[in-house]
Amino acid sequence: MSTVQPSAARSGLLLCDGCDLLSRAVPGAPRQECPRCGASIHFRKPNSIARTWAYLIAAVILYIPANVLPVMETGSLFGAQRDTILSGVVYLWNSGSWELAVVVFIASIVVPLAKIIALVFLLLSVQLGATWQPRQRTRLYRVIELVGRWSMLDIYVITILVALVQIKALATITAGPGTVAFGAVVVLTILAAMSFDPRLIWDRLENAHGATAARE
């Protein structure tokens, strides 16, 4: 494989997210569509930095009610019991399934937090023009993308429990308000990862080497 020029953007070429086609950019055109699949194409994901920050801030704000409000409410003969995500983990641990407790803890508490921290790190590294270890940062981005979906775990656990435990004589489980907040956090962190453009990491390198500025 031979390198033609550093990047597609600097060569005036637009890469289509949908069908991988490279098209020549029309200077001065406000919007351009991929001639093959019709998707709107850009040099970089539009407003990548601003949108990613917006999603992350919203996720952080909702992370609090997601963990403070109960996700599950159990009503039984012995009264009502409210469980947050954390108390659900503790329950699993105490009832002997410590492996599942660890899994749920990692999926529901560690992963969303780690995603947010990692994306903030990536955003700051791009905004401060860092040229440090681009390959590793790109790798970090790939990991974030792969791992994000697993934080949906608790939502599915609650779904099954709610559907099954509707035995009025014994116990009924209903989903609590924390579930909506938690679902929102997961969706927002996924959207944040989708809106971050990893190519920005490499743009900074090209800028630093004295090349003409890549369009954002």
Add this chain to the structure above:
Amino acid sequence: MPTRALIACHECDLLQRETPLPPGGSARCQRCGAQLYRYRRGSLDRSLAFTLAALVLFALANTFPIVGLAVGGDLVQTTLLGAVAALYAQGMWLVAGLVLLTTIVTPFTELAAMAYLQLPLKFNRVPRAMPQVLRTLNLVREWSMVEVFMLGVLVALVKLARIADVVPGIALWSFGALMLLTAAAKAAFEPHQLWLRAGGAR
């Protein structure tokens, strides 16, 4: 104006020339190492086979109950759709919508899109709206989470096993197989080869 034989890396935007690969080869970006495309013999046949099998399992997985709870003499069972409906009935329509989207709508769309693209190409016909369908596939990929759902069911079963007898349903095994087959279908799916094939077809 489209430009051929040049490709750009999705992750670092490096412009590179497309080169034909030997069987089993994979092309990686020179700068950041991201995989650009690969070539494995028979990938279309393999992916198509897995996709069609997965679609059959998808039908099974949504028709039969996933799991049941036996308490006293009663058996309470639920299908996935039933579980979504239960959430909706409680007023949690946002969460119900999210579960519906990530465990039924997007997995089906993914499989249907892969089948739609590969079935005609197997017979050397170019499917209509091929670029749009491929684009839909890429959009939807991020939101298809059957494997996470499987783990969620497992955790729920363990929690339930303490209070009552848990009866696994047919759909449980179907979903498990669906998860594996979908993963295999996606692993074998090579859009780059499909484009080459479409270029030569008709």
